[in-house]
Amino acid sequence: MNLGCPTGCPFVLPRPELSAAPGLVRRLAAPPGSGQDYDETKRNMLKLLVLAGIGGAGGGLVGGSIQYAQPPLVGISNFPRVQLLDLDGTALTAAKVTQEYSVNTNDVILFNYPLRNEPNFLLNVGPPTGGSGGATNVPGGIGPKKSIVAYSAICQHLGCPAPAISYYPPGACPQTPGGQAFYIHCTCHGSTYDVTNGASNLTGPAVLPLPQVVLEWNTSDDTIWATGMTPNSPPVNGHFSTLTGDYSVGNQSQLTKQQPIHSCDTFPA
Numbered sequence: 001m002n003l004g005c006p007t008g009c010p011f012v013l014p015r016p017e018l019s020a021a022p023g024l025v026r027r028l029a030a031p032p033g034s035g036q037d038y039d040e041t042k043r044n045m046l047k048l049l050v051l052a053g054i055g056g057a058g059g060g061l062v063g064g065s066i067q068y069a070q071p072p073l074v075g076i077s078n079f080p081r082v083q084l085l086d087l088d089g090t091a092l093t094a095a096k097v098t099q100e101y102s103v104n105t106n107d108v109i110l111f112n113y114p115l116r117n118e119p120n121f122l123l124n125v126g127p128p129t130g131g132s133g134g135a136t137n138v139p140g141g142i143g144p145k146k147s148i149v150a151y152s153a154i155c156q157h158l159g160c161p162a163p164a165i166s167y168y169p170p171g172a173c174p175q176t177p178g179g180q181a182f183y184i185h186c187t188c189h190g191s192t193y194d195v196t197n198g199a200s201n202l203t204g205p206a207v208l209p210l211p212q213v214v215l216e217w218n219t220s221d222d223t224i225w226a227t228g229m230t231p232n233s234p235p236v237n238g239h240f241s242t243l244t245g246d247y248s249v250g251n252q253s254q255l256t257k258q259q260p261i262h263s264c265d266t267f268p269a
């Protein structure tokens, strides 16, 4: 999408700030002045292929090298039904979400699902209580205004996790991508996602939407549950499938809060 920005747009966070961000994806430092990133996963795969080749030359070492090249497959067979807990450990309810969070919430609110290393944003994109703005009846939204949604907090480009990828409430930056007032943006390379439409792409380089968690609202006790991922969701980035790569979160998953990393550095004035 052409936003009429300078060549540096959309906004990209400088490397020193990124390196200070905690993350699940480990990246290797690029040579000074190269301006390049290295994907550690790809580098490790090359190492394994080299090892397999050495093993082949050694005849009997082949089997051992291939065995070494195959990491143990950890995962689960089905999406679990998981109850979400609030920051204080009590049951999360739609009433709490609509009272505590809204389209204007600046904090990064996360929960892991379905695996322990798969963080997701919990967002209420609806207006604050008694206020206006935001969006209601969004795809997959639950709660009284169908405005509570959850998306993977791992970018679909090269896997930068929250808070390097963060939610931007209205007014976070003076210029908005594609005319969107609020959105998810990844400071690593500038991908932007539409929180009102299944986290579809607003700006690249990512070409896939963020996977969306299927939320269930139990109206009898107002509790909120995660039960799966929407059929159109791609696998969580960095995972062969969303169900492989770590152990299950169990029966409950508690919210955590982080400070977002926002960058409007290259926004036009």
Ligand code: FES
Pocket: 155, 156, 157, 158, 159, 160, 165, 186, 187, 188, 189, 190, 191, 204, 205, 206
């Ligand atoms: S990892 Fe590249 S835009 Fe997010």
